[in-house]
Amino acid sequence: TQLLEQSPQFLSIQEGENLTVYCNSSSVFSSLQWYRQEPGEGPVLLVTVVTGGEVKKLKRLTFQFGDARKDSSLHITAAQPGDTGLYLCAGAKQAGTALIFGKGTTLSVSS
Amino acid sequence: DTGVSQNPRHKITKRGQNVTFRCDPISEHNRLYWYRQTLGQGPEFLTYFQNEAQLEKSRLLSDRFSAERPKGSFSTLEIQRTEQGDSAMYLCASRQAEGSGNTIYFGEGSWLTVV
Numbered sequence: 001t002q003l004l005e006q007s008p009q010f011l012s013i014q015e016g017e018n019l020t021v022y023c024n025s026s027s028v029f030s031s032l033q034w035y036r037q038e039p040g041e042g043p044v045l046l047v048t049v050v051t052g053g054e055v056k057k058l059k060r061l062t063f064q065f066g067d068a069r070k071d072s073s074l075h076i077t078a079a080q081p082g083d084t085g086l087y088l089c090a091g092a093k094q095a096g097t098a099l100i101f102g103k104g105t106t107l108s109v110s111s
Numbered sequence: 112d113t114g115v116s117q118n119p120r121h122k123i124t125k126r127g128q129n130v131t132f133r134c135d136p137i138s139e140h141n142r143l144y145w146y147r148q149t150l151g152q153g154p155e156f157l158t159y160f161q162n163e164a165q166l167e168k169s170r171l172l173s174d175r176f177s178a179e180r181p182k183g184s185f186s187t188l189e190i191q192r193t194e195q196g197d198s199a200m201y202l203c204a205s206r207q208a209e210g211s212g213n214t215i216y217f218g219e220g221s222w223l224t225v226v
Contacts (some may be wrong), residue, residue, distance in 0.1 A: 006153075033214075042202055042217035043113075043154065088153050098144060098167060099215060101153035 003027060004089055012044035012108045016078050021105045023089030024071045032061055032072045033099065035088040043088055046074075079109045115218035117203050124193055129149045130188045132221045136205030143186050144215060145178055146202040147171065154202055160186060161208060193225045 004025045013019055023032065031050045047056050049065035049072060055063035056063045060083075070091040076083055086106050090099040116135040124130050136143045137194045141162050146154035157176070162183035172178075175193075180186040190197055194213050206215040 020178050028119055033215075039221075040222070042204075042219045045214060045216070086151075090153075098155065098156045101146075104151070106151065111176045 003100050004091055004106050006087075006089055006102035009103065010108075012110070013079055015080055015109055015111045017109075019079055019107070020078050021066050021074045021076075021087055021089075021107075022026055022071070023073070023102055025091065026070065027091075027093060029091035032065055032069075032089055032091045034072070034074055035090060037088060039079040039102075053100060062109075074092060076107075079107075081109045081111050084109050101111050115203055115205050115216055117201075117218040117221045119221060120219065121222045121224075123226060125189070126195060126225050127192055129171050129189060129191045130223060131187050132201050132203075134186045134188070134205075134218060134224075135202030136185070137216055138184075138204035139207065140216075141183065142206045142215075143180055144204040144206075145186070145188050146204065148200045148202055148220070149198075157188075157201075162173055190223070194226045196224075198223055198225045 007022045033048045034046045036046055037043040047063045052067045052069045055067045060077045064073045086104045088101050088104045090101045092099050114132040118133055122130055144159040148154040156169050157172050158178050160180040163180050175191045178188045200220040202217055202220045204215045204217045
């Protein structure tokens with residue numbers, strides 16, 4: 001059983017389109033993080049959300065943590081080819097415990 | 112800039128051989144984590160240390176796998192009698208136990224191919 005379900009698993013879009021990636025769970029998390037990973041490299045942290053209902057923006061990326069702290073979303077506006085990569089959500093059930101990752105969303109943005 | 116350093120970055124080994132990976136965490140990070148990742152999948156937790164103490168081990172960590180962090184600084188992950196199913200990227204990450212929430216920093220990973 002996957003504790004964190006990400007959808008969609010694959011996404012292929014044209015430059016300039018908008019997209020949303022979802023990360024859902026039946027469990028409550030003390031925090032959720034979003035990472036971006038390129039082939040052959042380790043994941044790089046994009047954002048951490050801690051408070052239920054929290055919204056954080058990072059340039060064209062908007063992250064939201066669900067009110068119940070069981071889900072999160074990542075919205076990208078006007079996607080660019082440089083956004084291509086594997087997007088991973090990860091959560092910790094308690095502060096300081098090991099992060100649990102979703103399976104990831106592979107995004108491909110073509111020009 | 113001394114981020115999390117892993118070596119070797121790539122290792123090809125024959126089935127049945129032993130391999131060892133090393134991780135040097137960010138200095139003053141007392142928590143160190145090992146994850147395994149296969150292509151197109153998210154990282155799977157293997158084990159973590161606080162200083163030299165191994166605090167948690169996943170059931171993915173079979174008896175062929177052993178991890179150590181003898182002085183609370185660098186860590187090694189050894190796989191004995193490798194199998195083809197061990198082929199994956201082994202990621203190390205580190206964080207401070209206090210004051211930084213759950214932000215952990217990953218190394219670039221060590222790719223293992225068992226032939």
